[in-house]
Amino acid sequence: MDPRSEVVIRQHEYLSGRVLLVNAPTDELLSNLGKDISPCFWTWNYNEFQYFQSQQANVHFGVELPEGSFDQAIIFVPKSKELLNYVLHNVVSRLGLGASIFLVGEKKGGVERAAKQLQPYGKAIKLDSARHCQLWQVKVESTAQEKALADWAQAYTVATPKGDLTICALPGVFSQNRLDVGTAVFLPFLSQVTSGKIADFGCGAGVISAYLAKLNPKNRIFALDVDAFALASTRMTFEKNGLSPEQLEITAVTGIEDAPLFLHAIVSNPPFHQGIQTNYDASESLCKTSRRHLKSGGELWIVANRFLNYPLLIEQSFGKCTTKADQQGFKVLFASTEKKS
Template sequence: MEPSSEVVIRQHDYLSGRVLLVNAPTDDLLSNLAHDIEASIWTWNFNEFQYFQKLNAQVHFGTDVPKQDFDQAIVFVPKSKELLNYILHNLVSRLAIGSTIFLVGEKKGGVERAAKQLQPFGNAIKLDSARHCQMWQLTTDKTIKVKALAEWVQNYSVATPAGELSICALPGVFSQNRLDVGTAVLLPYLSQVTSGKIADFGCGAGVISAYLSKINPKNRVFALDVDAFALASTQMTFEKNNLPLEQLEIKAVTGIEDAPLFLHAIVSNPPFHQGIQTDYNASETLCKTARRHLKSGGELWIVANRFLNYPLLIEQSFGQCTTKADQQGFKVLFANTQKNLKEA
């Protein structure tokens, strides 16, 4: 069990009634709650959603708070400060004055910083400090009006070879304030991507998806991400730039295994974080198995830190891997299925 869940169990007597668990870890916490606790879960991570579904838990996936009523909420601290503000605002808007919201997380995950974000909503006290974690209790002293999702967007402009794009990024989405270096290195090469059915794996705020749409109206873009806020951001980016939504298909995925088949190309600035942890599993699996989702002659385009061993993984799967660029600490990697090896 995660240390943050152990701290919740230590303070179990504070829990009562219908309790909403927000951003809960995928562990055994639910089975350790008393039978009189009616627990439900809100997550925006599709992997976590599927985990709790398999437990037959009451779980909601999306950017919005579940519609069902709840008496208390336990928030497991997310990595993003802006995302925590969004969560707290939405929870307080749903709860009566005097309600309880618990905040729990690891010290290395920033729980002490996060606890300061409770202050605008009421009185907050520290309940526990153990297992390198802290648990805080907020008693709300106000009600607030919920803000529309669009009001939480951060906008920034990206100059591309095909003109400027206006990017819409919701709280917690990768590269929320500015274009990241890896995508900036990749963008000039996207005009070389074959046209047709193209998957943007780990679409984030939709920079790559929007550019693929902008440069070729015949492209059909599949925006794939594990994060509901990323998927919503990509759709908002399309709408902001007046790009045709019929070109776009948004899909929540656990990994590249959920991508469509018979694609003309897969393009990715692949993800490497799972919460506050570095996790290369999704991107390494992409390198190893992407060709299963490509047509004959289909292409893989990846940008990644130059120190990663992705060229070797791609070469083992495709038989070859070409470095199209090596600059600012990133490599643009290309492979296609014309020289493919037989499936293992």
């Protein structure tokens, strides 16, 4: 079991009623909660959502809190400070005065820093410190008014050959306040991507999706991501730039296996962070299995750190991988399926 869950279970006597569990680990916590507790899980990670569904948990996937009222909330500290601010504000807006919010996290995950973010809502008390984790409690002394989702987005401008794009990025989304180097290296090559049905795998705030839509109004973009905040950001980015909603299809995915079939192209600045861990599974799977989602003559375009072994994995699947650029520590990689004569 995750040590954070073990710390929660150690302090079980503090828990009662309808409890909202936010960003909880995928472990056996649910089966170790008392029968007097009515748990509801909230996650913005589609993999985790599917896990909790398989456990027959009451679980909600999305950027908004689940419906209904709660007596207490347990927040497992997310990686992003901005995302924790968002979560705390929204949880406090739903709970009544005097209700308890518990914050749990690993020391290496910044739980002591995160505990300081409780201060606007009441006096934070450390309840436990064990297994390299800490559990904090605050009893809500001041409420918060719910804010519109758009008020939480950061906006920045990206210059492209087709004019400026305004990018809207919600808390916790990759590259929230500026264009990342990998995408900057990738952008000049997107005009070479074949037109048609294009999947943007790991769409983030929608930079690549929006630019591909702007390049050709006939492009149909499938924005794929595991993160609900990324998907919502991509939708906002399309709206902000006046791009046609008919061009965009937003889909929560666990990996490339959930992508549509018969695509003209797959483009990706692939994700490799899961929480504070580094995880290459999703991007390695993209290199190995994306071919089956492409039409004959379909294309795969990836930008990736120079040190990763993606060219070898792509070659094993496609037969050939071309390096289109090698700049600033990133490679732009291209492969295509054979056209049938």
